[in-house]
Amino acid sequence: MSRSKRKTPIMGHTSCRSEKQDKKLWHKCWRSKQRMALRSPHLLDLEAISPILEDEVSNVWAMGKDGKRYFALYWQKDLADFFAKRRSKNQSEKIKLEKRYLHQFMAK
Template sequence: MSRSTRKTPIRGITTCRSERDDKQIWHRRWRAHQRTALASTPLNDEDGTLPESVKQLSDVWCMGKDGHLYWSADRQKRMARRFARRQGRGRKERKALEARLRHKFMGK
């Protein structure tokens, strides 16, 4: 997977790499809520176990990533150039650093 690239340059807005922990907490909360709902309804009640909506048990804006952002190739180039100017010492080193950063930005 070292050569895999993104087909669409869309990334999360914050620096959080994954929402795995937040999703695990939400699913635990949702399953516990469903277990208590199933345990409290009588067996002959057909309409008693309706699934809960996502918004009743969790808020997606409180999770690690607040959404997604389209990151165009032009913007990636500008960011890479800015970082390379700040960190690179010579012209050759800045060019190599800029190319490496652009490759990193499009990597998965």
């Protein structure tokens, strides 16, 4: 996957790279509530058991990412140019940095 390329440049509004930890906590809490519901005394009455809904356990707005947005190619180019200008000392270094930033934006 080192050469994989993003087909549609849609990225999350965030400073974190992933929601892995948030999802792990959510699933842990959800599974424990499901276990408690199954251990309840009214287990023989199957109609009384209701599934635990996602919204009862967590809120997606409290997780690390806050939605997604289309990241157009011209925005990527402008942002790469901006970062490269700030970090480079000469023109050849700026071109190399800009190319590296564009590669990072397009990678999965």
